[in-house]
Amino acid sequence: MRNIKLIILILSFNMISIYSQDNVSLGKIPNIDLKLLNGKKTTLYKLLKTGPVLLDFWATWCKPCKQVMKHLNKYHNDYKNQGLTVVMINQDTPRSLGKVKAYINSKGYDFLVSIDPNQQISKKLNGQIMPNLILVNEDATVKWRHQGYMPGEELEIKEQIESLLLSLKKD
Amino acid sequence: MYKKFLLAVFPFLIQSEKDAFSVFDLDFWNYNAGIVMNFGDSYDDFTYMENRMDLNFFKNNFSAWLQYEYSDPPELGFSIKDLRKYRIEYSSGPWSIKYGDIYEVWGRGLVLAQLDDQGIDFDNSSRGYLINYQSDNISVTQMSGETVNAQLGADLRHPEFEFTHNIDATNINFEAYPFSYGLSFLQSNELHQLKPLGVMDTVDINHRLHGAYISWFGSNMDIFIEYMDKQSKSRTFQTNFSGQEIESLTPLKRGSAAYFNSNYYLGNWSLFFEYKRYSFDRLNPVDTDYIINNYGNRIDYQVMPILYREQNHSFLGRAAHQTNANDERGYQVELSGGLSNGFQVVTQFSHLSRNDTWESISPIEWNRKNISGLLPTTNFSALPYLEFYAELNGYLLNNRLQFKTAIGTNEEVTKVNRFFKGLSNTISENWTYTDSIWYGEDWFYLDSQIVSMDTSINQIETMLYQKSKSFTIPIDLTLSLKNGYSVGLGLAYQERYKNNVKKGNAGGFYNYADSTWILNDETNPNHSSNETTSNYPNETPFQINRMFSLSIGKASKWALTLNYDWTNVQEIITIDPKYNPLEAFIYGDVKYFKGQRNDNNPPPFTKNKWVSLEFSYNLSSTQRISFLYGSIQGGLVCSNGICRILQPFNDGLKLSYSAIF
Numbered sequence: 001m002r003n004i005k006l007i008i009l010i011l012s013f014n015m016i017s018i019y020s021q022d023n024v025s026l027g028k029i030p031n032i033d034l035k036l037l038n039g040k041k042t043t044l045y046k047l048l049k050t051g052p053v054l055l056d057f058w059a060t061w062c063k064p065c066k067q068v069m070k071h072l073n074k075y076h077n078d079y080k081n082q083g084l085t086v087v088m089i090n091q092d093t094p095r096s097l098g099k100v101k102a103y104i105n106s107k108g109y110d111f112l113v114s115i116d117p118n119q120q121i122s123k124k125l126n127g128q129i130m131p132n133l134i135l136v137n138e139d140a141t142v143k144w145r146h147q148g149y150m151p152g153e154e155l156e157i158k159e160q161i162e163s164l165l166l167s168l169k170k171d
Numbered sequence: 172m173y174k175k176f177l178l179a180v181f182p183f184l185i186q187s188e189k190d191a192f193s194v195f196d197l198d199f200w201n202y203n204a205g206i207v208m209n210f211g212d213s214y215d216d217f218t219y220m221e222n223r224m225d226l227n228f229f230k231n232n233f234s235a236w237l238q239y240e241y242s243d244p245p246e247l248g249f250s251i252k253d254l255r256k257y258r259i260e261y262s263s264g265p266w267s268i269k270y271g272d273i274y275e276v277w278g279r280g281l282v283l284a285q286l287d288d289q290g291i292d293f294d295n296s297s298r299g300y301l302i303n304y305q306s307d308n309i310s311v312t313q314m315s316g317e318t319v320n321a322q323l324g325a326d327l328r329h330p331e332f333e334f335t336h337n338i339d340a341t342n343i344n345f346e347a348y349p350f351s352y353g354l355s356f357l358q359s360n361e362l363h364q365l366k367p368l369g370v371m372d373t374v375d376i377n378h379r380l381h382g383a384y385i386s387w388f389g390s391n392m393d394i395f396i397e398y399m400d401k402q403s404k405s406r407t408f409q410t411n412f413s414g415q416e417i418e419s420l421t422p423l424k425r426g427s428a429a430y431f432n433s434n435y436y437l438g439n440w441s442l443f444f445e446y447k448r449y450s451f452d453r454l455n456p457v458d459t460d461y462i463i464n465n466y467g468n469r470i471d472y473q474v475m476p477i478l479y480r481e482q483n484h485s486f487l488g489r490a491a492h493q494t495n496a497n498d499e500r501g502y503q504v505e506l507s508g509g510l511s512n513g514f515q516v517v518t519q520f521s522h523l524s525r526n527d528t529w530e531s532i533s534p535i536e537w538n539r540k541n542i543s544g545l546l547p548t549t550n551f552s553a554l555p556y557l558e559f560y561a562e563l564n565g566y567l568l569n570n571r572l573q574f575k576t577a578i579g580t581n582e583e584v585t586k587v588n589r590f591f592k593g594l595s596n597t598i599s600e601n602w603t604y605t606d607s608i609w610y611g612e613d614w615f616y617l618d619s620q621i622v623s624m625d626t627s628i629n630q631i632e633t634m635l636y637q638k639s640k641s642f643t644i645p646i647d648l649t650l651s652l653k654n655g656y657s658v659g660l661g662l663a664y665q666e667r668y669k670n671n672v673k674k675g676n677a678g679g680f681y682n683y684a685d686s687t688w689i690l691n692d693e694t695n696p697n698h699s700s701n702e703t704t705s706n707y708p709n710e711t712p713f714q715i716n717r718m719f720s721l722s723i724g725k726a727s728k729w730a731l732t733l734n735y736d737w738t739n740v741q742e743i744i745t746i747d748p749k750y751n752p753l754e755a756f757i758y759g760d761v762k763y764f765k766g767q768r769n770d771n772n773p774p775p776f777t778k779n780k781w782v783s784l785e786f787s788y789n790l791s792s793t794q795r796i797s798f799l800y801g802s803i804q805g806g807l808v809c810s811n812g813i814c815r816i817l818q819p820f821n822d823g824l825k826l827s828y829s830a831i832f
């Protein structure tokens with residue numbers, strides 16, 4: 001019973017305090033190894049050298065993940081000249097990993113796709129709830145995070161990207 | 172003690188920016204954290220509470236992960252009030268070392284794939300250490316640790332059996348783009364818990380797995396091939412004269428697995444093909460169920476490709492094939508591509524079967540015949556599975572209406588009880604009456620005895636098996652409105668058949684001792700019957716399922732979803748314990764609101780129906796809370812191809828909260 005009270009207290013404390021803050025500091029993101037669908041490898045920090053990166057966790061069986069992908073591909077193409085790279089980190093396990101590349105190709109998506117079949121990256125970044133978007137600044141600080149997707153939220157994603165790109169121009 | 176300390180400092184780590192101290196100073200660390208909280212309380216006395224907190228710390232070459240869980244009890248699995256997972260990692264140059272809970276995937280998982288999926292209570296991580304050396308073109312990994320895998324028994328919510336593995340494993344990966352090669356070795360000493368069979372309730376097994384894989388990436392196609400071999404031995408221990416314990420290994424089982432995957436690309440069109448052949452233990456078709464006491468087969472580290480579609484619709488998921496990773500071969504083909512109007516088409520076909528066809532020798536003996544070639548068969552004695560899925564999705568109304576419509580069918584032989592075709596002995600008995608009385612105007616016979624038995628050789632064809640079939644049409648529509656509002660509509664219709672099929676001119680064996688058959692009609696050996704009966708209760712010929720869901724939401728704010736699930740017959744009949752106000756509202760039952768209904772005696776029109784209403788609200792972009800009230804039908808739930816049967820949730824409340832920061 002004492003433990004229950006402790007858990008509730010901790011959860012309530014965090015929930016209320018986070019909710020009460022307008023701008024939660026999301027800290028710096030660690031460097032992560034990215035194994036790409038085409039067999040090549042890169043790291044997040046290498047990608048950040050050319051500009052901000054928008055990470056998103058997804059899986060072939062995740063319906064809202066697929067809904068947001070169309071918009072993310074558009075933003076990848078619209079803002080790549082300003083340095084933005086969209087990286088989709090796939091969470092399919094080896095049971096269905098083979099279908100990932102076929103799906104991406106059939107949709108004609110241009111963003112980078114990385115595979116994370118043992119959820120190493122998602123565990124490090126707390127991306128288990130999908131889709132899970134992380135907008136990372138060039139200095140590796142997280143500027144914005146979002147979990148889940150409802151139609152219409154693509155506008156908020158766009159606003160966040162444009163806001164970040166604008167702040168980089170001013171700098 | 173240190174776990175309690177970590178828990179105690181947790182909020183301070185998150186909230187404090189200047190007052191923290193030492194390594195708990197947030198200015199020193201980079202960190203992120205996540206909370207998932209689930210609570211459920213149903214009217215049929217099922218209450219669960221799950222709380223998980225994940226913490227990640229990073230600094231230079233060092234990182235750490237902690238997961239505390241307070242679940243008493245969880246929705247599925249053991250209760251836990253402890254530090255559930257932890258891992259410390261350090262990397263320097265090409266070297267990295269990890270200590271704690273390790274998750275590794277090598278190749279496509281034929282040797283090793285470690286995953287954590289709380290939705291179905293699956294976790295096969297190992298607690299130990301991992302050392303990795305990685306340069307531009309070579310990666311060497313060595314790991315060692317212990318895993319405890321749980322297995323459900325009769326209780327569908329709490330695991331009953333535990334299998335403990337101590338593993339040592341090595342993987343070497345060579346990169347020479349566009350080629351990639353890998354070699355894996357894994358040894359596991361397993362302590363396997365048995366269903367009680369007297370004194371012995373555990374058994375020691377040694378597993379040795381060797382695997383190799385190769386992949387090639389081209390501009391218009393890619394290929395992946397993996398093969399592994401596994402040998403399992405029984406471990407026994409004897410003490411010698413000097414008191415030392417000597418290990419003795421006795422060969423138990425040997426198996427192998429092969430997997431091939433290839434993709435071909437032409438513009439926006441993709442042709443996906445994969446093939447598998449898994450052979451670890453070939454049980455006869457009566458013993459299709461997983462048997463705890465049948466050990467030495469595929470181990471829980473081997474999470475291999477399934478080769479059928481992983482469905483995200485609950486109806487299609489309920490009708491999903493449950494893979495037999497010990498004995499299955501087959502292929503899957505999928506063609507997908509974009510049309511000129513932006514629509515996407517997906518067509519998929521899968522065909523699986525056992526590696527052998529089986530023929531009954533006696534009620535307990537089977538004759539196995541290996542299927543020639545590489546492909547699966549449609550012969551029913553090899554328990555074939557056929558699946559077809561076609562989907563069309565896209566956008567209409569100037570990209571405001573998103574639609575997805577599909578058709579999914581599958582057909583499967585789930586169990587074979589009897590099959591024989593050929594010449595065999597038959598037997599007929601001649602009986603005579605030995606006692607009778609005259610009553611009224613007729614003789615009534617009271618006793619009889621056998622006077623002779625005739626045996627002969629006849630052409631026999633007899634089969635008795637279980638077959639299932641389903642046909643599903645799901646439709647999803649999402650309309651985006653102005654100001655961020657959207658309306659979603661989901662419809663689904665499904666027909667499911669589960670039949671016993673009995674065919675042929677013989678009804679069964681004469682006895683358990685030999686393979687002598689009893690003809691259906693002794694006077695006419697060629698008389699053949701063909702009988703199909705439904706497995707559903709009350710002789711209902713087939714199950715009809717319908718689903719309706721309506722959701723309204725505002726982007727980044729809230730969503731309200733009504734789900735209505737209806738069936739004509741339940742596979743496992745459950746009693747609805749309560750008539751709740753949501754049901755009364757949906758059915759427009761004014762009597763309920765006038766107090767003319769008994770809450771504890773739901774009216775007949777609510778039978779076989781489940782209604783729920785869910786409200787979710789985004790407290791911020793990283794915090795979400797949701798409430799669900801009502802009932803949810805139980806059934807098969809599959810995630811990442813791993814399936815669990817979940818029990819229904821009746822007339823209750825679910826509360827979920829998640830946050831990342």
